[in-house]
C-alpha cells in the first residue's frame with residue numbers, strides 16, 4: 001500500500017515552505033505491488049462494485065485517486081457508481097480536441113446530474129500538436145501516433161501525482177478485453193477496473209434502474225464513441241467497438257494497451273486492413 005508523503009501531495013501545496021521541503025524528498029518506492037493488487041482482488045471477490053467503491057473510499061488507503069472517463073456510451077455507469085460512493089473523487093477527461101460536440105455536452109450533463117464536484121480536463125500539448133499534427137490529419141495516416149500525442153501523453157501527465165486511477169474497462173467490450181482483473185498495477189500505480197466483470201446486460205440494467213442519461217449519439221448507432229474522425233456507426237450484430245478505427249488494424253488507443261508511439265507512420269500496427 002502507498003506510503004503517502006509530501007512527494008505525492010501535488011503542486012497546490014507548494015506555497016508552504018515546510019511542504020516544499022518535503023517535496024524535495026523523492027520517494028522512489030513502488031506505491032503498489034502486484035501482491036497488493038492480488039490481495040485486493042481476493043478481498044473483493046464476489047463483492048458488488050458499489051460496495052467495493054464505498055469501502056475503498058471510506059478507508060482512504062489508496063492515496064491520490066481519480067477516475068479517468070471518456071464520457072462515452074457506457075461511462076455513465078462508472079461515474080454514477082463513483083459519485084454515489086463519493087462525489088468528491090476527481091473525474092479526469094482527456095479531451096483530444098477531436099471529440100464529438102455531443103460528447104462534450106454529455107460530459108456537462110453527467111457532471112451536473114451526478115453532482116460530480118471535482119471534474120477536470122486534460123488536453124494535448126499545443127507545441128507537440130503544432131509540430132506533429134499541424135493539419136489535424138495525423139489520425140488519417142498514423143492513428144497510433146495521433147493517439148500517442150492526443151491521448152496517451154496527456155493521460156500520463158494527468159496521472160502524475162496519482163497513486164491509483166479508476167478505469168471503465170469491461171471485459172465484454174471486445175475479444176481484446178477478456179479477463180480484466182478488478183485491480184492491476186501499472187508502473188507502481190494501482191488501476192481499478194470496477195466493471196471488469198460486468199456484462200452488457202449488467203450495464204443496461206444499471207442504466208434502466210437508475211434512469212441514467214444516454215450518450216446522444218448512441219441512438220444513432222454509435223455504440224462506442226471516441227474521437228469524431230475515428231468513430232463510425234456499428235451495424236447490427238457487430239462488436240460494439242467495431243466502429244472504432246474502422247478499416248485499421250487497431251483496436252486500442254494505447255491508454256490501456258501500450259502501442260508503439262513512434263513517429264513511424266509505416267509501423268505495422270498502423271496498416272489498414274481493408
Ligand code: SF4
Nearest residue numbers: 143146147150227230
Ligand atoms: S482516436 Fe483518432 S483522432 Fe483520436 S487521438 Fe486516436 S487517432 Fe487521433
